[in-house]
Structure formats: structure tokens, C-alpha cells
Amino acid sequence: xxxxxxxxxxxxxxxxxxxxxxxxxxxxxxxxxxxxxxxxxxxxxxxxxxxxxxxxxxxxxxxxxxxxxxxxxxxxxxxxxxxxxxxxxxxxxxxxxxxxxxxxxxxxxxxxxxxxxxxxxxxxxxxxxxxxxxxxxxxxxxxxxxxxxxxxxxxxxxxxxxxxxxxxxxxxxxxxxxxxxxxxxxxxxxxxxxxxxxxxxxxxxxxxxxxxxxxxxxxxxxxxxxxxxxxxxxxxxxxxxxxxxxxxxxxxxxxxxxxxxxxxxxxxxxxxxxxxxxxxxxxxxxxxxxxxxxxxxxxxxxxxxxxxxxxxxxxxxxxxxxxxxxxxxxxxxxxxxxxxxxxxxxxxxxxxxxxxxxxxxxxxxxxxxxxxxxxxxxxx
Amino acid sequence: xxxxxxxxxxxxxxxxxxxxxxxxxxxxxxxxxxxxxxxxxxxxxxxxxxxxxxxxxxxxxxxxxxxxxxxxxxxxxxxxxxxxxxxxxxxxxxxxxxxxxxxxxxxxxxxxxxxxxxxxxxxxxxxxxxxxxxxxxxxxxxxxxxxxxxxxxxxxxxxxxxxxxxxxxxxxxxxxxxxxxxxxxxxxxxxxxxxxxx
Numbered sequence: 001x002x003x004x005x006x007x008x009x010x011x012x013x014x015x016x017x018x019x020x021x022x023x024x025x026x027x028x029x030x031x032x033x034x035x036x037x038x039x040x041x042x043x044x045x046x047x048x049x050x051x052x053x054x055x056x057x058x059x060x061x062x063x064x065x066x067x068x069x070x071x072x073x074x075x076x077x078x079x080x081x082x083x084x085x086x087x088x089x090x091x092x093x094x095x096x097x098x099x100x101x102x103x104x105x106x107x108x109x110x111x112x113x114x115x116x117x118x119x120x121x122x123x124x125x126x127x128x129x130x131x132x133x134x135x136x137x138x139x140x141x142x143x144x145x146x147x148x149x150x151x152x153x154x155x156x157x158x159x160x161x162x163x164x165x166x167x168x169x170x171x172x173x174x175x176x177x178x179x180x181x182x183x184x185x186x187x188x189x190x191x192x193x194x195x196x197x198x199x200x201x202x203x204x205x206x207x208x209x210x211x212x213x214x215x216x217x218x219x220x221x222x223x224x225x226x227x228x229x230x231x232x233x234x235x236x237x238x239x240x241x242x243x244x245x246x247x248x249x250x251x252x253x254x255x256x257x258x259x260x261x262x263x264x265x266x267x268x269x270x271x272x273x274x275x276x277x278x279x280x281x282x283x284x285x286x287x288x289x290x291x292x293x294x295x296x297x298x299x300x301x302x303x304x305x306x307x308x309x310x311x312x313x314x315x316x317x318x319x320x321x322x323x324x325x326x327x328x329x330x331x332x333x334x335x336x337x338x339x340x341x342x343x344x345x346x347x348x349x350x351x352x353x354x355x356x357x358x359x360x361x362x363x364x365x366x367x368x369x370x371x372x373x374x375x376x377x378x379x380x
Numbered sequence: 381x382x383x384x385x386x387x388x389x390x391x392x393x394x395x396x397x398x399x400x401x402x403x404x405x406x407x408x409x410x411x412x413x414x415x416x417x418x419x420x421x422x423x424x425x426x427x428x429x430x431x432x433x434x435x436x437x438x439x440x441x442x443x444x445x446x447x448x449x450x451x452x453x454x455x456x457x458x459x460x461x462x463x464x465x466x467x468x469x470x471x472x473x474x475x476x477x478x479x480x481x482x483x484x485x486x487x488x489x490x491x492x493x494x495x496x497x498x499x500x501x502x503x504x505x506x507x508x509x510x511x512x513x514x515x516x517x518x519x520x521x522x523x524x525x526x527x528x529x530x531x532x533x534x535x536x537x538x539x540x541x542x543x544x545x546x547x548x549x550x551x552x553x554x555x556x557x558x559x560x561x562x563x564x565x566x567x568x569x570x571x572x573x574x575x576x577x578x
Contacts, residue, residue, distance in 0.1 A: 334443060335453045338453075339455060341399075341421070343421075345432075345435070345436050345441050345443065346443045346444050346445075347432060347444050364429050364433075367433055371437040372436050375436070375437065
């Protein structure tokens with residue numbers, strides 16, 4: 001008898017595939033070969049028409065749902081929405097979730113061994129952008145025998161990938177679900193990423209990305225980067241409700257060093273914990289990929305023109321207090337899709353959790369996603 | 381599928397294959413019908429979460445949007461017909477909405493209740509209080525209907541703004557028209573369905 005909830009996909013194990021065809025990258029370089037780690041949930045049907053690709057965000061990975069072991073405390077990062085009877089229903093869909101190139105959870109990335117030198121890539125790993133990820137995901141689809149996804153779904157940076165799929169491979173997906181995302185970052189958003197990057201590169205342990213060779217990791221910088229990011233993922237109200245001005249002890253210490261407010265303690269913990277499980281070079285790469293994405297740039301900054309090739313039906317969802325990927329950005333996307341005469345629905349969910357809302361089981365959000373996914377036709 | 385009576389009338393005024401924008405589209409009944417029977421493509425704008433979800437569930441393109449925030453996001457002449465049923469009286473600026481509808485679409489179709497109907501007049505005239513009825517169940521302080529008008533009022537606005545009335549159908553609450561209400565629409569008509577253009 002499994003101890004997992006009935007609506008969980010249960011025990012899952014990652015799979016991996018080595019791609020030996022070189023991947024040409026936007027930066028001009030290419031990866032002669034690479035490996036992708038992925039998980040799948042549910043069964044691919046005979047007509048291979050029920051596959052859904054889930055794209056992860058900045059700090060995400062392939063483990064989106066279920067548990068890796070019987071005593072795993074936490075399920076995958078999007079377990080709220082993936083499973084039997086959940087909005088992305090594994091009774092109907094065959095769900096694929098991968099760790100993107102440049103990641104640090106098993107797919108080829110900066111900490112992988114560079115076949116040319118026999119040492120880890122470190123700072124020499126090529127820059128990977130959203131377009132490259134989508135191209136590599138298309139190779140994964142080929143490997144899995146999936147000609148056309150029923151849907152490509154993603155939140156935040158994952159939403160950019162879903163959108164890029166719709167633009168670059170219109171014949172290879174029927175639906176695109178872009179959640180808490182934008183077709184390009186605002187100056188403020190890029191600015192936050194730059195602060196995060198500067199925190200990492202100015203850490204003395206960074207060694208221009210070659211920290212592995214020195215046997216260290218830029219933990220302080222990466223922790224600081226995460227602290228900045230974390231603030232921007234929460235709303236003012238959410239932080240207020242969670243911590244207020246609550247102190248850890250009754251007395252004030254009147255010094256700089258001690259951790260007095262609960263919010264300080266929380267942020268330090270988040271930074272610390274993240275710096276032990278995430279790779280600094282990956283963080284730099286992912287934030288750059290976010291900054292670079294702007295499909296309208298090559299179309300005279302006209303997003304509607306950039307969306308011309310899209311044939312997928314689109315669902316765009318935003319959250320009212322998300323100031324990192326504000327509703328205004330999602331509205332821009334929905335408006336451009338309408339101007340380009342594409343099928344699109346747009347939902348703006350009242351939620352006080354900020355950007356983090358896209359990972360949480362907020363009833364209206366989950367219901368809209370469920371209704372949309374249920375409409376997608378799949379052969380039995 | 382049986383279509384709501386007013387929508388039954390409206391769908392006849394919409395050209396097959398045209399592009400339709402439905403302001404306050406409710407559960408998307410009209411667009412759904414037009415999509416499947418008239419090869420129409422379009423979007424519904426809606427603010428109510430349950431209605432939005434109902435649209436998504438039946439495969440109607442719906443945009444979460446408060447009509448009072450304006451329609452600047454739609455380009456001039458980007459639709460053939462802009463429809464608004466039973467919402468004119470509930471928006472902050474009915475005149476601006478009318479202008480926008482005719483900027484965005486070649487034609488607009490509107491329906492709204494007639495405050496000049498004899499029952500309203502009798503209620504106000506005899507009781508001296510704002511009319512409350514089965515079809516207008518709200519009291520003055522909690523009603524979403526903040527801009528009631530009569531057919532005459534609406535037609536005066538159209539005249540002032542050089543809006544041409546192409547069709548007008550005056551019906552009762554069950555959307556039947558009678559010879560009497562055609563003769564004295566502002567007194568006997570309960571709901572009007574207008575097709576207008578510039």
C-alpha cells in the first residue's frame with residue numbers, strides 16, 4: 001500500500017538521453033553532444049496525441065510531480081497541478097518534464113565535463129537562451145516519438161518557452177499555456193537579475209565561474225542572489241502577512257550583525273539553503289536567458305507580427321499582485337495575440353502571493369487551467 | 381442547443397465568417413453558437429470569474445477585462461461586429477463605450493432594458509420610488525445598473541453622435557415583439573435590440 005495521496009503520480013524516476021547530433025546555439029557556438037534528464041507521468045496513447053510538455057522556471061528542474069522515494073518529504077515542484085484528476089490530468093495526458101540545458105540537475109550544464117578539456121565547463125559553458133531550450137526540447141520530442149504536443153505549458157521563464165514553442169514550431173503543438181510570464185522582461189526586471197548576477201560574480205569564491213577547479217562554491221553570492229530574487233517573488237502583502245515586523249526575541253540588540261526580524265531570518269535561510277543545492281553558473285545563465293528573450297525584437301518590436309506564425313490556441317494567466325511578471329505584461333501578450341487574430345483566453349487571478357502564486361493551488365487559477373486542459377481533445 | 385431568445389435575434393444580424401467582439405459575454409453562449417453555426421471568430425470580454433471559467437470550459441476565447449477600464453487595447457476597425465447585451469446600463473460611461481464599439485467594429489449590436497416602459501413609469505409615478513420588479517430586482521443603492529435610459533434617450537445620443545440606427549427590435553422580457561410595442565416602443569417595449577453603425 002502506497003503512502004502517497006490518491007491524486008499523486010506516486011513514485012517516479014528520472015530518465016536520461018544522450019543526444020549525439022550537435023545543437024547549434026543562438027550565441028554562435030554549438031554543443032557537439034548533450035544529455036537531457038527528464039521525467040514522464042501518465043501513458044502516451046497509441047496516436048501519440050496526448051503528450052504535454054511542462055517547461056520549468058528559473059530554479060526549476062525535471063522533477064515536477066510525484067516522489068523519488070518512499071520517504072521523500074516533498075513532491076515535485078508542480079505536484080499541485082499534475083497528477084490523476086488534477087488540472088494536467090495524468091489519466092488523460094502523457095506529461096514530459098525535463099531539466100533544461102545549462103541546468104544543474106543532471107542535464108548538460110556548466111558543471112558537466114567538457115569533452116574537449118576533460119574538466120567541467122564552469123564559466124566556459126556556452127550561453128543558452130530560450131530559443132535553444134525549445135530547439136533541444138524539440139529534439140527530445142523527436143526522441144520520444146512525439147510529432148505534436150497536445151499542449152506546452154509553463155510558468156514564468158517556463159511560459160517564455162511555451163510561447164517560443166508556439167512561434168518556432170507552430171505545427172508541433174496544439175495549445176500553449178503561458179502562466180505568470182511576459183514576452184520580454186522590463187528594465188526593472190532585468191535590473192533585479194543584474195543585482196543577482198553581480199552578487200554572484202563579486203563573490204571572491206566565484207573565480208570567473210571556475211570555482212569547481214578551486215574546490216569552492218560562491219555560496220555567499222548565490223545566497224544573496226536568491227534573497228533578492230525571493231523578495232521579488234513575493235508581494236508586499238504576502239510578506240507582511242507572513243512576517244510583519246515580528247522579532248525573533250523580545251529585546252532589540254542595537255547592532256548590525258544579529259538577525260532580529262523574522263523576515264531577515266527567513267531570507268537568510270532561503271539564501272543559504274538555495275546556495276547549497278543550486279549552481280551559480282546555472283543561475284547566471286538562466287537569468288541571462290530571461291533577459292535576452294524578446295521575440296518581437298527581430299520584428300521591429302511588433303509583438304503581433306512576431307506572433308504571426310502561431311497556430312496553437314493560447315491560454316494566458318496572470319496574478320494580481322505579481323510585480324515581477326505583472327498582469328500588464330500578460331495583457332500585452334493577450335492583446336498582441338488578439339491583434340494577430342489568434343485564439344486566446346486571458347485570466348487575471350486575484351491572488352496576494354505575488355509571482356509565487358503560479359506554483360500554488362489557488363482555486364480560480366487551478367479551475368481555469370483545469371477547464372482549459374479538459375477542452376483539449378485526446379484520442380482514447 | 382437552444383439559444384437565449386435575444387441572442388437568437390442577434391445571431392441573425394451577424395454575417396457568417398465575420399469577426400465578433402462580445403462585451404460582457406457572460407458564459408459565452410452567443411460566441412459559442414456563432415463559432416459552431418456561423419463560422420464566426422472572436423473574443424468575449426468578461427469580468428465575472430465563474431463566467432470566464434464557463435467560457436473556457438466551452439472553448440470560447442474569453443478575455444478577463446473590466447469594460448470600465450476602456451477598450452484602448454483594440455485597434456480601429458479590427459472587428460466586423462461588436463456586441464453588448466444587457467450591459468450598457470451597467471457601465472460607467474455608456475457614451476464612450478458606444479463610441480469605442482463603433483471605432484473597433486463596422487457595426488455594433490446593443491440590447492438594454494427600457495426605463496421608459498409603462499410599468500417603470502407607473503411605479504415611479506404612483507409610489508414615488510425607484511422601480512423594483514422581477515426583471516430589475518435591485519434597490520437603488522445596490523444595483524449594478526447605474527445608467528438606466530429609455531429608448532428615446534438612447535436614440536437621442538445616437539443622433540447627437542451621428543450614429544445611424546440600422547435596425548431596432550423592441551420586445552418584451554421574453555423577447556417577443558408585438559404590434560402594440562412596435563407602435564409605442566418607448567411606452568410598451570421592455571427590451572430593445574439595436575444594430576447601429578457610423
